[in-house]
Amino acid sequence: MSMVPSLSDFSLQEKDVLQALNKATARGVDYVDMYVESCVTDSVSMEESLVKRAVKSISQGAGVRAVAGERTGFAYSDDLSVRDLEIAADTARYIADSPQGNNPIAVTHRSQPSQNLYPLSQPLTDITTEARVDLLNEIDVEARRYDPRITKVMASFNTEQKIFLVLNSQGQLVGDVQPLSRLQISCIAEDGSNRQVGSFGGGGRVGFAFYLEQNRAMEFAREAARQAIVNLGAVEAPAGTMPVVLGGGWPGILLHEAIGHGLEADFNRRKTSAFSDLVGKSVASELCTIVDDGTLPFRRGSMNIDDEGTPTSRTMLIEKGILRGYITDRLNARLMGIPLTGNGRREDFRSIVLPRMTNTFMMAGESDPQDIIRSVKNGLYAVSFGGGQVDITSGKFVFSASEAYLIEDGKVTKPVKGATLIGNGPDVLKKVSMVGHDMKLDEGIGTCGKDGQSVPVGVGLPTIKIDEMIVGGTAMG
Amino acid sequence: MSNLPLTHGDRFPELAATVLKRAKTLGATEADLLVAEGDSVSVQVRMSEVDRLSKAREKVLGIRVFFGKRSASSSTSDFSKASLDRLVSDTCSLARAVVEDETSGLPAPDQMTVEIPDMDMKDDRQLAVDEEIDLAKRTEQSAFSADARITNSEGAECSAGYGSILLANSHGFFGSYASSSYSLSVSPIALDGQNGGMQRDYWYSVKRKFHELDSPETIGQEAARRTVRRLGSRTIATQEVPVIFDPETAKGLLGHISSAVSGYSLYKGASFLLGQLGKSIASDLVTVVDDGRLAGGLGSRPFDGEGLPTRKTLVIDKGVLSSYLLDTYSGRKLGMASTGNASRSVGENPTVGATNLFLSPGAYSPDEILKSMKRGLYVTDLIGFGVNLVTGDYSRGAVGFWVENGELIHPVEEVTIAGNLQQMLKDIEMVGNDLAFRGRVASPTVKIRKMMVAGH
Numbered sequence: 001m002s003m004v005p006s007l008s009d010f011s012l013q014e015k016d017v018l019q020a021l022n023k024a025t026a027r028g029v030d031y032v033d034m035y036v037e038s039c040v041t042d043s044v045s046m047e048e049s050l051v052k053r054a055v056k057s058i059s060q061g062a063g064v065r066a067v068a069g070e071r072t073g074f075a076y077s078d079d080l081s082v083r084d085l086e087i088a089a090d091t092a093r094y095i096a097d098s099p100q101g102n103n104p105i106a107v108t109h110r111s112q113p114s115q116n117l118y119p120l121s122q123p124l125t126d127i128t129t130e131a132r133v134d135l136l137n138e139i140d141v142e143a144r145r146y147d148p149r150i151t152k153v154m155a156s157f158n159t160e161q162k163i164f165l166v167l168n169s170q171g172q173l174v175g176d177v178q179p180l181s182r183l184q185i186s187c188i189a190e191d192g193s194n195r196q197v198g199s200f201g202g203g204g205r206v207g208f209a210f211y212l213e214q215n216r217a218m219e220f221a222r223e224a225a226r227q228a229i230v231n232l233g234a235v236e237a238p239a240g241t242m243p244v245v246l247g248g249g250w251p252g253i254l255l256h257e258a259i260g261h262g263l264e265a266d267f268n269r270r271k272t273s274a275f276s277d278l279v280g281k282s283v284a285s286e287l288c289t290i291v292d293d294g295t296l297p298f299r300r301g302s303m304n305i306d307d308e309g310t311p312t313s314r315t316m317l318i319e320k321g322i323l324r325g326y327i328t329d330r331l332n333a334r335l336m337g338i339p340l341t342g343n344g345r346r347e348d349f350r351s352i353v354l355p356r357m358t359n360t361f362m363m364a365g366e367s368d369p370q371d372i373i374r375s376v377k378n379g380l381y382a383v384s385f386g387g388g389q390v391d392i393t394s395g396k397f398v399f400s401a402s403e404a405y406l407i408e409d410g411k412v413t414k415p416v417k418g419a420t421l422i423g424n425g426p427d428v429l430k431k432v433s434m435v436g437h438d439m440k441l442d443e444g445i446g447t448c449g450k451d452g453q454s455v456p457v458g459v460g461l462p463t464i465k466i467d468e469m470i471v472g473g474t475a476m477g
Numbered sequence: 478m479s480n481l482p483l484t485h486g487d488r489f490p491e492l493a494a495t496v497l498k499r500a501k502t503l504g505a506t507e508a509d510l511l512v513a514e515g516d517s518v519s520v521q522v523r524m525s526e527v528d529r530l531s532k533a534r535e536k537v538l539g540i541r542v543f544f545g546k547r548s549a550s551s552s553t554s555d556f557s558k559a560s561l562d563r564l565v566s567d568t569c570s571l572a573r574a575v576v577e578d579e580t581s582g583l584p585a586p587d588q589m590t591v592e593i594p595d596m597d598m599k600d601d602r603q604l605a606v607d608e609e610i611d612l613a614k615r616t617e618q619s620a621f622s623a624d625a626r627i628t629n630s631e632g633a634e635c636s637a638g639y640g641s642i643l644l645a646n647s648h649g650f651f652g653s654y655a656s657s658s659y660s661l662s663v664s665p666i667a668l669d670g671q672n673g674g675m676q677r678d679y680w681y682s683v684k685r686k687f688h689e690l691d692s693p694e695t696i697g698q699e700a701a702r703r704t705v706r707r708l709g710s711r712t713i714a715t716q717e718v719p720v721i722f723d724p725e726t727a728k729g730l731l732g733h734i735s736s737a738v739s740g741y742s743l744y745k746g747a748s749f750l751l752g753q754l755g756k757s758i759a760s761d762l763v764t765v766v767d768d769g770r771l772a773g774g775l776g777s778r779p780f781d782g783e784g785l786p787t788r789k790t791l792v793i794d795k796g797v798l799s800s801y802l803l804d805t806y807s808g809r810k811l812g813m814a815s816t817g818n819a820s821r822s823v824g825e826n827p828t829v830g831a832t833n834l835f836l837s838p839g840a841y842s843p844d845e846i847l848k849s850m851k852r853g854l855y856v857t858d859l860i861g862f863g864v865n866l867v868t869g870d871y872s873r874g875a876v877g878f879w880v881e882n883g884e885l886i887h888p889v890e891e892v893t894i895a896g897n898l899q900q901m902l903k904d905i906e907m908v909g910n911d912l913a914f915r916g917r918v919a920s921p922t923v924k925i926r927k928m929m930v931a932g933h
Contacts, residue, residue, distance in 0.1 A: 044575070047745060052578040054571045056551040057824045058564065061535070070523075075532040078554035084534075091532045094606060129574035152746050188746050188867065195746065197867040237872070239895065239931040240715035270523070272631055272666055272677065350533065387862035389874070393631075393666055393677035394710070396891050398861035398874035420863035420872040420893050422931075472863065472872040472893025474929045476715065 004112040005163045005175040010036050010060070010080055014107065017167060020085035022104050024066045024073075025169060026096035031067040031330065032105070033168035034089070035307065036080070037349040040125055045156035046136040054129060061349040066092040067331055074352050108171030113304035114311060117297045118205035124159040124179045127208045132157050135183075135211060139221040143187050146225035149232065152188035155221075157181070157211075164349075166309040174309040179205050180300065180456055182445060185221055189228035196234070198227025199402070202443030204300045204458075220443075227384065227403050230415050237404065237419035237473025243379035244421065244469040245372055245407065248440035250385055252459030255290055255360050256448065257388040257397040258425040259283070263317055263325075264343075264355040264450075265332035267392050274395030274426050275323065283323045284429030287365050290318040292327050294342055294358030300444040301359035301458035305342070308353055312342035317360075318429070329355045347453040354450060361460030365435025369463035372434045374410040380471050381405045381412050382421070395425040398472075420472040428466065436463030489514075489653075492538070493645040496561055500542050501647065503569045507543040507583045509646035509783070512536070513823050518606060519636030522613040528632055530606065539824035542568050546577040552824020583783070584805040584815065586648040590786035593779045597772045598656040599639075602687040609635040612661055612693055619697025620665040624705045631677060633663035633697075637687070642778075650784045658775065659687045661696055667704045676707035678858075683916060685773050703857070706878075710890035712932040713879055719853035720894055720928045721846055721880070724911060726856050727920035731834055733898055734765060735918070736866050738792055738800075739829040740807025749869030749899055750798060758798045759902035762839055765793040767802060769817060769832035776833040776917035782821025787832055790816050802829050835919040839908025843922045846907045848883035854930055855880050856894065869898035875930075892932040901925055 007014055017034060024032045038060040045053045061078035062085055073095035075088040136155050143153040158181065165175035182203030189196050200223040202216065211217040246254060259275070267273035275283065284290070294312025296302050303312050308330050316324045328336070329344030332355055345356040373381060381404060388399030400420045405412045441460035448457040489512050500508040514536040521529040538561070539552035549571035553564050617633035636659070643653040662681035669675065680700035682691035722730065734750075742748035750758060769787025771777050781787055783805055791799050801811065804819035804827045820830025847855065856877040863872040872895040878885040896904075909922030 054549040054575045058553040071527050072529045078535045239929045389860045393675045400863035420861050422874045472895050472931045474895045
């Protein structure tokens with residue numbers, strides 16, 4: 001398998017593609033591109049100690065986009081015939097003012113990505129079904145061995161091999177092969193009528209070896225089982241405003257919801273974000289430095305190039321509390337006159353490009369995590385989370401803890417039931433009073449949804465203390 | 478320019494027969510196949526200018542093969558003969574690699590639907606792009622005209638889609654149906670003159686028949702009303718109070734019930750309603766129905782994802798859990814017959830899905846429900862995913878109004894509401910008479926006796 005795809009991988013000829021793409025050009029059109037994609041996904045899953053589900057899907061197609069001012073015309077087809085590409089291109093041009101053609105497009109830059117962030121020794125499509133099945137069977141045994149109260153184990157292993165090419169009106173032809181895999185485990189623990197769930201998983205742009213190294217898959221299985229057992233002893237979560245300590249890693253979903261979405265350029269160009277016009281202003285405590293970085297090797301949110309062919313980069317979002325910039329795609333960078341950051345992403349050929357996060361994390365601070373916990377008299381220590389959501393315009397965001405503990409007199413005590421935490425994006429980070437030296441990236445399970453499109457993302461966080469946040473439990477404090 | 482008619486449909490029956498035959502040749506004992514085709518155009522307008530025009534054409538074929546009790550599924554959008562041949566043989570290899578599952582297999586041949594009733598799901602009205610642009614512009618303009626505080630917008634969207642489904646299996650079953658859907662929506666933004674903050678809300682209409690869509694003016698004005706009423710929102714003190722869910726947010730509660738009565742959640746032990754069949758699980762004001770054959774319903778379909786006839790199922794009867802929602806596999810797991818609720822994504826195994834799910838209307842007008850509340854929270858929007866279906870633990874972010882003596886006092890944001898669904902269902906003390914279908918799930922206004930509200 002070659003690292004760099006070519007049009008012949010899609011049985012397409014350059015002259016045919018150019019001929020179709022030229023249909024999308026017209027006077028007044030600023031930019032045109034065609035995205036050709038093929039994606040193979042394989043999924044096996046296990047429940048009741050049986051690997052009984054195996055699914056393969058093959059999806060391919062092309063999307064054509066024409067941009068004129070703020071207007072975007074977009075059409076796609078899952079047929080890669082020249083005729084279908086021409087119909088798509090003709091539709092995309094509809095947003096332009098005039099039917100007259102521009103200069104014909106020619107390919108002038110054929111580049112391959114300058115970085116290779118996910119060199120895999122074996123393509124994901126080469127992992128045998130037998131190896132996938134064996135892995136899930138071992139996970140079942142390992143999770144059940146953790147504690148006899150584990151009564152159900154469910155696990156799935158998914159891989160995706162995406163190949164795409166982008167050809168644009170600036171003459172650029174560039175593509176990438178992007179592998180992605182993920183192992184997900186859920187356990188149910190029962191004790192009498194008390195039934196609880198624990199979930200854990202991991203992955204990234206990694207091959208099968210990742211799950212076997214350091215016994216990682218078995219560690220994931222024990223972790224899912226451990227969470228379920230911990231939750232058997234959970235008491236009611238507190239309700240009200242209190243200090244909250246977030247553990248490292250996945251709790252970084254705080255950053256994704258509280259500030260990340262609000263810093264996507266589309267909302268800021270339209271001035272519909274709670275962060276509109278705040279560049280250069282203080283939006284967090286001086287302890288907070290937050291970046292979005294699509295260049296971390298093997299991470300779930302990383303890409304050699306984004307879905308518009310722009311190399312990914314590290315973008316400073318917040319530097320010592322000051323808002324520095326937004327994450328952009330071509331359309332919004334051009335209209336706002338700000339730098340292109342390599343964050344133009346789409347779920348697949350059926351979707352339009354939007355500015356999206358890659359891996360978003362806070363840089364390490366200087367505090368000892370133990371000192372952070374000791375500094376809290378009464379509060380919540382949350383180490384694992386489910387999903388989150390944000391209202392971009394009002395800035396209000398939530399994220400839901402799935403493993404959390406009370407802090408009483410500076411000590412972590414009883415586990416509490418899941419609870420939603422709610423806050424205001426532009427304020428919450430101003431209340432960060434301690435940042436740990438233990439920055440950790442998540443295990444590689446995050447998926448972000450926007451406008452109905454899902455893309456893989458990463459987050460990271462050191463242990464931090466937020467002086468006050470609203471905790472949505474059921475027990476009156 | 479208008480939507481092109483579906484072009485591939487004519488050759489699908491032949492394609493289906495070829496694929497099923499190929500699977501049999503390769504040794505499959507049973508197989509089924511699903512082909513979905515769709516064609517849609519949507520237009521997004523923002524600040525009276527066209528922001529985005531999207532046109533989609535797609536088709537996808539999914540196949541599931543059985544080798545005795547082993548099975549596998551796959552899907553592709555490449556319908557060339559070589560690709561389909563390879564897909565069928567890959568799927569057969571995949572099936573041989575998984576273990577035997579005693580429960581697996583197609584439904585019995587005598588269960589397949591015989592009649593395919595017309596449920597009024599298709600409108601032939603084609604919308605020209607310029608017509609969509611005009612509808613979206615009028616919707617957004619109506620929101621701006623409705624209130625001077627509406628100063629910005631995330632845009633208005635108009636879309637029309639046409640689709641067809643074909644299902645065939647090795648029992649010789651062969652069925653197909655077509656449907657359409659039209660939608661119009663807008664998301665206005667209001668500026669808060671006092672603190673400079675912004676609020677956004679949304680309103681929409683979605684129907685299978687174009688002429689049933691709400692007018693652009695109705696949608697725009699309602700969106701503006703919902704947005705402006707959020708201005709001046711603030712949090713409230715932490716306290717335990719009664720909570721009213723408006724119809725839009727009450728739909729969420731029905732969604733949780735639907736997940737908890739799904740045969741898959743139940744046999745996996747992942748439902749807070751496990752072992753509750755025939756028992757009282759909710760207040761006797763609660764009657765929940767799933768009706769797959771509602772004329773023109775957005776969740777209607779003549780047969781389910783396995784070719785069984787859809788039907789009307791009483792899920793909760795005056796508070797008593799009277800039926801789960803099942804397909805063949807989950808039914809067999811629980812020793813019960815399918816309720817015709819197999820839901821199918823192309824290329825996936827069937828799972829269970831509600832069709833048109835609703836809470837039967839009660840005796841009170843929404844105003845009477847509000848008037849009954851001395852102090853409490855009226856919820857109009859919910860965010861987040863803080864619902865644990867295994868335990869029923871519930872904790873979500875909420876937006877709405879603080880109520881005193883039956884009056885809306887001020888808008889509320891940045892609070893959570895929490896409880897446990899098992900108790901919340903029992904605590905439903907009033908159900909409204911305002912049931913209206915705005916999608917596949919519908920609920921009237923609902924009042925819950927008490928929940929924990931967390932704020933400052």
